[in-house]
Amino acid sequence: MEQKLVALSGNEAVAYAFKQAKPHVASAFPITPQTEMMHKYAEFVANGESTTEMILVESEHSAMSAAVGSAAAGARTFTATSSAGFALMWEIVYIAASLRLPICMALVNRALSGNINIHCDHSDSMGGRDAGWIHLFSENAQEAYDNAVMSWRIAEHMDVRLPVMVNYDGFIISHTADSLHMLPDDAAYDFIGKYKHAYTLLDVENPITVGPLDLTDYYFEHKTSQLAAYAKAAEVVQKVSEEYGALTGRTYEYCEEYKLDDADMVMVILGSSAGTAKDVIDDYRAKGVKVGLLKIRMFRPFPAKYIADKLAGRKAVAVLDRSASFGGFGGPVFTEVRSAMYGQQVPLHGYIYGLGGRDFDLGQVATVIENLKKVAAGGRVEDINLLGVRL
Amino acid sequence: MSFIKTKELPEGGIIREAGNAHDYKTGDWRTFVPQFVEENCIHCMFCWIYCPDSAIEIDTSGGKPLMKGIILDHCKGCGICAHECPPVKKGKAALVMVREEK
Numbered sequence: 001m002e003q004k005l006v007a008l009s010g011n012e013a014v015a016y017a018f019k020q021a022k023p024h025v026a027s028a029f030p031i032t033p034q035t036e037m038m039h040k041y042a043e044f045v046a047n048g049e050s051t052t053e054m055i056l057v058e059s060e061h062s063a064m065s066a067a068v069g070s071a072a073a074g075a076r077t078f079t080a081t082s083s084a085g086f087a088l089m090w091e092i093v094y095i096a097a098s099l100r101l102p103i104c105m106a107l108v109n110r111a112l113s114g115n116i117n118i119h120c121d122h123s124d125s126m127g128g129r130d131a132g133w134i135h136l137f138s139e140n141a142q143e144a145y146d147n148a149v150m151s152w153r154i155a156e157h158m159d160v161r162l163p164v165m166v167n168y169d170g171f172i173i174s175h176t177a178d179s180l181h182m183l184p185d186d187a188a189y190d191f192i193g194k195y196k197h198a199y200t201l202l203d204v205e206n207p208i209t210v211g212p213l214d215l216t217d218y219y220f221e222h223k224t225s226q227l228a229a230y231a232k233a234a235e236v237v238q239k240v241s242e243e244y245g246a247l248t249g250r251t252y253e254y255c256e257e258y259k260l261d262d263a264d265m266v267m268v269i270l271g272s273s274a275g276t277a278k279d280v281i282d283d284y285r286a287k288g289v290k291v292g293l294l295k296i297r298m299f300r301p302f303p304a305k306y307i308a309d310k311l312a313g314r315k316a317v318a319v320l321d322r323s324a325s326f327g328g329f330g331g332p333v334f335t336e337v338r339s340a341m342y343g344q345q346v347p348l349h350g351y352i353y354g355l356g357g358r359d360f361d362l363g364q365v366a367t368v369i370e371n372l373k374k375v376a377a378g379g380r381v382e383d384i385n386l387l388g389v390r391l
Numbered sequence: 392m393s394f395i396k397t398k399e400l401p402e403g404g405i406i407r408e409a410g411n412a413h414d415y416k417t418g419d420w421r422t423f424v425p426q427f428v429e430e431n432c433i434h435c436m437f438c439w440i441y442c443p444d445s446a447i448e449i450d451t452s453g454g455k456p457l458m459k460g461i462i463l464d465h466c467k468g469c470g471i472c473a474h475e476c477p478p479v480k481k482g483k484a485a486l487v488m489v490r491e492e493k
Contacts, residue, residue, distance in 0.1 A: 099404065208409075218404075221395075221397040225398075225404075
């Protein structure tokens with residue numbers, strides 16, 4: 001498939017990906033660094049390039065509520081937010097997944113307050129990790145675009161019917177111009193397909209009730225039914241990614257492996273920081289140090305067995321979290337990976353880095369690799385470490 | 392009522408059957424129960440209008456609807472009917488709340 005090479009910010013790239021699905025409805029409230037994405041989308045609508053009905057609401061709680069109403073009515077729907085906006089959506093974020101509504105959302109990752117901060121970390125997304133959405137992470141504008149195109153197919157698959165969150169790092173990806181390949185509109189729409197609803201509130205011949213009171217007699221059964229969806233969702237993510245790979249030449253899996261095959265030491269990371277890590281890994285590889293990277297693309301559903309297989313038999317593993325779990329044992333990625341590795345004798349330690357947009361620089365990656373070398377040689381480092389902060 | 396298993400439930404917790412609240416017995420939530428004293432009833436239908444659970448049974452076979460009693464499967468014992476019931480006959484209401492003893 002011939003694709004146009006373009007220079008766009010991550011926000012613009014995702015706006016194009018959403019437009020290519022010809023969504024019926026978009027509801028959103030502005031918040032930095034997401035604003036530019038919906039700004040671009042509003043421009044498409046104003047210029048007559050998109051017929052999406054935009055609902056401009058008074059808060060993010062309303063944005064997600066409008067999205068739920070729209071999707072329950074049977075419309076292809078998306079929204080976008082960041083940080084505190086996502087936190088304000090909280091109640092309805094769970095409802096969107098519980099009602100099995102295939103809403104797509106761009107979550108432009110930004111630190112949660114307080115103190116108030118507009119820059120990137122993953123605390124917003126991680127706060128919603130148990131809400132029942134599919135979480136895809138992106139390393140750059142290309143991946144944000146690709147994940148956004150695929151998000152429709154994944155969410156709307158009849159075996160899935162779950163909302164999908166496309167995560168990309170605030171400012172680092174959202175506001176920097178990057179080069180990427182974009183599918184022509186027709187090809188993207190052919191891939192995404194025409195929208196089909198699983199149920200609709202607007203069918204007066206077959207009236208349904210959505211979101212009723214659900215007490216001790218049925219709530220648990222409904223949650224059990226929802227729990228069963230995630231294994232199927234993971235299969236669909238894989239299938240859709242393979243199909244997308246065949247179309248575009250860009251193939252994705254649950255994780256990306258970078259120089260992993262023969263690696264004794266492995267870094268596990270999400271998002272744009274993977275690019276920085278790859279650069280330093282190249283330097284160490286040149287010196288004969290067998291270090292590699294496992295970049296998690298799909299954090300929910302968490303591919304525990306897949307990750308455990310990839311990390312089996314390594315001499316040392318470091319898991320990097322761009323968010324903290326206050327009072328918890330390490331960051332969210334660390335606890336998941338460590339739990340997935342239970343029963344394997346692989347030494348595993350964690351880092352918290354980059355909170356509030358603190359730069360993740362080459363020196364920090366080198367620090368991690370030096371620690372990995374120490375552990376691989378039989379030495380010890382702390383279970384949980386901090387990177388790039390003044391102590 | 393019989394309970395449906397997880398595998399038979401529609402996805403998303405939706406209900407495909409319209410008006411099925413009728414099949415859901417909520418009468419056992421009660422502490423107080425309205426007692427119908429028929430000789431005091433003037434069949435004004437206030438209780439039927441105000442009842443939030445449609446738990447007032449009426450007979451519409453004649454020209455004028457007649458109050459027949461309480462549908463105890465759905466009455467939650469809120470007491471609104473007794474509160475609204477006008478004490479017209481000798482100053483006595485036709486609905487009186489009493490503690491339900493089983």
